[in-house]
Each structure stands twice: as C-alpha cells, then as structure tokens.
Amino acid sequence: MASMAGPRSIQEQTLALRDREAPPHTPLCVSLQNVRIDPSSLSFAMWKEIPVPFYLSVYFFEVVNPDEILKGEKPVVRERGPYVYREYRHKANITFNDNDTVSFVEHRSLHFQPDRSRGSESDYIVLPNILVLGGSVMMEDKSAGLKLMMTLGLATMGQRAFMNRTVGEVLWGYDDPLLNFINKYFPDMFPVKGKFGLFVGMNNSDSGVFTVFTGVQNFSRIHLVDKWNGLSKINYWHSEQCNMINGTSGQMWAPFMTTQSSLEFFSPEACRVLTVAWEDVMGLWAHSRVVPWLVFHSGHAGGVFEGIPIYRFTAPKTLFANGSVYPPNEGFCPCLESGIQNVSTCRMGAPLFLSHPHFYNADPVLSEAVLGLNPDPKEHSLFLDIHPLSLFIKSVKGIGQTGKIEPVVLPLLWFEQSGAMGGKPLNTFYTQLVLMPQVLHYAQYVLLGLGGLLLLVPIIYQLRSQEKCFLFWSASKKGSQDKEAVQAYSESLMSPATKGKVLQEAKL
Numbered sequence: 001m002a003s004m005a006g007p008r009s010i011q012e013q014t015l016a017l018r019d020r021e022a023p024p025h026t027p028l029c030v031s032l033q034n035v036r037i038d039p040s041s042l043s044f045a046m047w048k049e050i051p052v053p054f055y056l057s058v059y060f061f062e063v064v065n066p067d068e069i070l071k072g073e074k075p076v077v078r079e080r081g082p083y084v085y086r087e088y089r090h091k092a093n094i095t096f097n098d099n100d101t102v103s104f105v106e107h108r109s110l111h112f113q114p115d116r117s118r119g120s121e122s123d124y125i126v127l128p129n130i131l132v133l134g135g136s137v138m139m140e141d142k143s144a145g146l147k148l149m150m151t152l153g154l155a156t157m158g159q160r161a162f163m164n165r166t167v168g169e170v171l172w173g174y175d176d177p178l179l180n181f182i183n184k185y186f187p188d189m190f191p192v193k194g195k196f197g198l199f200v201g202m203n204n205s206d207s208g209v210f211t212v213f214t215g216v217q218n219f220s221r222i223h224l225v226d227k228w229n230g231l232s233k234i235n236y237w238h239s240e241q242c243n244m245i246n247g248t249s250g251q252m253w254a255p256f257m258t259t260q261s262s263l264e265f266f267s268p269e270a271c272r273v274l275t276v277a278w279e280d281v282m283g284l285w286a287h288s289r290v291v292p293w294l295v296f297h298s299g300h301a302g303g304v305f306e307g308i309p310i311y312r313f314t315a316p317k318t319l320f321a322n323g324s325v326y327p328p329n330e331g332f333c334p335c336l337e338s339g340i341q342n343v344s345t346c347r348m349g350a351p352l353f354l355s356h357p358h359f360y361n362a363d364p365v366l367s368e369a370v371l372g373l374n375p376d377p378k379e380h381s382l383f384l385d386i387h388p389l390s391l392f393i394k395s396v397k398g399i400g401q402t403g404k405i406e407p408v409v410l411p412l413l414w415f416e417q418s419g420a421m422g423g424k425p426l427n428t429f430y431t432q433l434v435l436m437p438q439v440l441h442y443a444q445y446v447l448l449g450l451g452g453l454l455l456l457v458p459i460i461y462q463l464r465s466q467e468k469c470f471l472f473w474s475a476s477k478k479g480s481q482d483k484e485a486v487q488a489y490s491e492s493l494m495s496p497a498t499k500g501k502v503l504q505e506a507k508l
Contacts (some may be wrong), residue, residue, distance in 0.1 A: 005179035035252075036222055037102055037214035043052030047252060054419040056110060059357070060173065061411040063126045064372070066162035071404030072395075075410055077372040080125060083117035083167055087417065093209075100217040101226045105206040106249075110199075121168035128410055129163045131178050131196065134350045136396040145401055154178065154401050161393075161401050173197030198389070198413070207268045210249045223248040225266050236271050237348040239331025246273045263313050270354060271346035272332070276313040317361050318352060332385040337363035340390065340409060351392035356415040369408050388414035 035043050045051075059081035069075050088111070091104040112121055132154060139147060156162075158175040173195025183193055191202070208229045215222025225245055226232070233243045247264025250414060262277045322338040323330030332341055339362020340355040359366040360375035367373045394407040 010070040033260065035254075036216050036219065037212070043252075048092070048094070048252070052419040054087040054089065054417055055113065055116065056085040056415055056417050057116075058085070058167075058413060058415040059083075060125050060127065060167070060413045061372075062172075063128065063410075066126055070161060072406050072411050073415040074406075075168055075370045075408060077370055079372070079410065080123070081118060082116075083119060083121065083171075084113045085110040086113050095164070096214070097211070099226075100214055101211050102214050103209055104390070105209050107198060107204075107206050108202070111202045119167065121166060121171075125167060125169050125170065126162055126164050127139070127170060127412060128393060129159065130198075130350070130391060130412075131159055131176060132389060132401055133161055133393045133405075135178075136352045136399045136402050137347055137392060137394060139399065140396050147396070147460055149177050151400045153181070154399075157181065159401065161403065162407070168195065171197055171199040172203065173200045184395055184489050214248055215254075219236055219254075222254050223252045225249055228266060228268065236331070237331045240271065241328060242331030244273060245277075271343055272341075274315070275293065276315050278313055315356070315361075320356065320362070336392070336409065337366050337368060353390040353409055354391060354412075354486050355388050357388045357411075359411070370410060373411070393416050 009131070027063040035041065037047055038044060046494050057234065059079050060083075061077040062080050063069070064076040064078055065073065087108060087279070089108045091106050093103070093105050095103045097103060114120060139150060159178055174197065176196045179192065179196050209227075210225060211227040213221040213226060215225050225248060228234075228245055231245065233245055235239075235243060237243050245266050247266055250265035250267060253263055260278075262275055264273055264275050266273050302447055318329070320339050320341045321329055322335035323333050324335075325338040327342075330333075334342060336342070336353075339359060340353040343354055344350055354363055354376070355366075357379070358373045358375040360377065362375075367375055390409045390411045392409050393402075393405055395402045395405045
C-alpha cells in the first residue's frame, strides 16, 4: 500500500531491532522481555486470555421496499441497530514449537447485551433471502430446465426473494426448507448443514489454528504469523501476493511503532491480509483489537488513553480498490466497481462482497444505487475489524422469484469489534511498561549526576591538600616572622579553631 518513502510495516520496523540489541537489565531489554510470548513474561497472561471487555456491534440494512425492488425500482434501506454482544476470547491448545513459534486456537463466545443494544434479538427485520437470490445468480449460466426446476421448487417451499425474520434467526440460524432439500438430495453440494445463519460459525467457535513467532529467540519476528491451519499461504486468489499470509493474527503487534509504521494482519473472515496505517489521534477508545498495549508507543505524537500513549490506525483507500485503480489488487478480481471486494471464491461461490460500511471510500455509483446510505469517515473508516457484508442481486432469466430486479450490490449488514482496557490490567500495564521504563530512563541521569558529585569529592580534597602544601612551601622561602604566621595559618586549616579565637591573617 505504501510507496518507497511511505510507511514501513511492523516486520520491517522490528527487523531494525537486531541492529540495536540492548544489554540485560536496561529499560529496552526489560520491555522486550515483558512483551514476548513466554510464560515468564508480563504480557503472557494477557495474550492467553485478553483481559479487555470486547463488544461486537451489529448493524443491519433493512430493506424498506422489497416489492418495488422486484419491479425494478431502486432499493431503499435503513440502518437498524446496534445489536451488541459481549465477546469472550481465550486461547487453548497452546503448543510451543522448536522453531521459536507457538501454535494455538482462540475460542470465542458471544452473549447478547440488551442494555447496550437498540432493540432485541426478537426484532423482525426484512432482508434479501441469500439462499434464493444468491443461488439464482449462481444458477444464471445453467440450463433453462434447471432454472425451471428451481423456480418450481422455490414456489413449492414458499421461498421468496426477501424474507422477514428475527435478528436472532438471521445471525444464529433458522431451519430453511431449501437448505434441508439440498442437503437431503445433494449432500455434497452445500457445506452448511443444519441451520442457516450469517454468524452460525462465529459463536462458540474459533478461527482456526494460528502459529505465530514468540520473539524469544528472534524478537524481530514477534507475533508474526508463520502458518494458519498449517498453511503458509492460501489459494483463494489469483496472484501470489494476494495469497500471502503476512503480519500478525490481529491481536498484538511488536512495540516501537511510529507514525511511519503500517500494521498487517491476516483475517480468516476476510480471507486475506489487511493493512492499516496511522491516521490520527485515537482518543479514549481502542477500536477493534487495537487495545492500548498493542498500539503503545513512547513517542510524542498520538493520543493518550489513561496515561498510555496510543496511535490510531485506519484502512487506506486502496484496501478494497479494484485492480484498475490499484494494480496489486488485481489478484482479488473478478471485480465490480472500485471499493468492494469479491469474496465469492472463499464463500462457496456466493456473490458476496466486502467493503467499508455504507460503501465509504467506494465508487459513488454504489451508494447512489441504494437510497438510505450515508458514508461518514468518522463512523465508517475501517480501524481494524469492521466487517461489512453485501450481496450482489439481479434478475435472472428463467427464475421467476427474481422478478425484474436491477443489478445492484445491496448491503446486508456491518459489524465492528471494540474494547477498552481498564481496572487492574490497565494499572499493571501502565506500571510495568510505561511508568517503570520512564523511571529507569530518568534514574540513569540521576545516577550520572550523583556519580559526578562523587567524583568531585576527591578532586576537591586533592586541591585542598595541594593548597596546604603550597602554604608550607611558601613559608620556608620567607622570613622567620612570616614563616611563623604562615605556619600558624596552616595549622588552623588542619585543626578546628577554638571558639572565639581569631587567627592572625597570613600575609604571603
């Protein structure tokens, strides 16, 4: 994403650490030992079970005019939500390998939070029927006979282009007669078994086996992903660069970030590596997985969270740009308008797309084709883990349920993860990784000053001794009267004077 003079990735940033190794017990060395993935390090317990309360906020784009869309009119949507879930994460099956890596799976569970939500899971919402409309687009090039069979089958099962279901059903699954029919007569055609829902695989689940570098033997590679599910690269896309697995697992990054750094992380949900760069002061909240200890930096630029310096990272405009606008993204094509990414190759061929919410940073044609969208950089610029999901729908000749739908990318929902550190973990982190390094930093100057004072003591003593010797030497060169006066003065220097006694000035 960057030019030759642009931001450096964290991998490039940390490689420079090998050229500035710190001796043991220095502030730098202490900090490095505290952040590596090792049972003896301060951050290991935080890494194993993140002590930050994360919240998943889901926003739906409810379809206001489904009947009019079937007649060829422009879709109208309104945003519903957020529906907020408390997210719990912990790592399990932790295995340290011989090549300075550790393998693990991270389990997550989600629990609905009514007090933080605008609505309940029992709210009904009108959305496109993904199985019907998505399946119709996938059947577009099939024979007329198959399309006719599909039309009759959908009609028999009461399937329509748009559905009215509860939030809980849409997210966590519902029994669908079409899916049951497919699984019964074509068991290998569709990998989803049982209920169908957008978040069926997200609750009480994990994102696969990650193998990352610990930084114990080579700190320059700390948190970088070595493999995911045993793979060093994926095969969803059409170029080697797009299939690479780079960056971290999206939770922690190496320290010593600057405003010139860029963050890379592999997202199994997005089926690719995502890159974000420093933008502006973050303020009080650490969105997504960028909790304060992950973006900590001791420089002067950036925001401050409870006394801890932090940076804000957002996605570049090129993240979801198509290949004609940003050539390195050509491997993610076939593409439509710039600003949306086709993820059908990793979503069983379904015409699904990723983008910023409300098609922010996308070709204006996309947002103009759907009424009710309001792209806002303050709300919709990707921090790290905002996942919008859209469906490409159109009228498919031979499938009656698609009516006269004009081709359009219709947004379904978007969701974000957010959290902020607090309480004892924040105090521990601030004390060990912020306060103590600062104390050690300034202590070295205090000790240097004290050392300088101690060095002055023998120098002053030596000068005073030379002055005494000079006085005795001078007395031997003068008359007896002066000699006696000098001798009396010299003796007064070597012994305390009696109280009230005034010594005669020695005139040399």
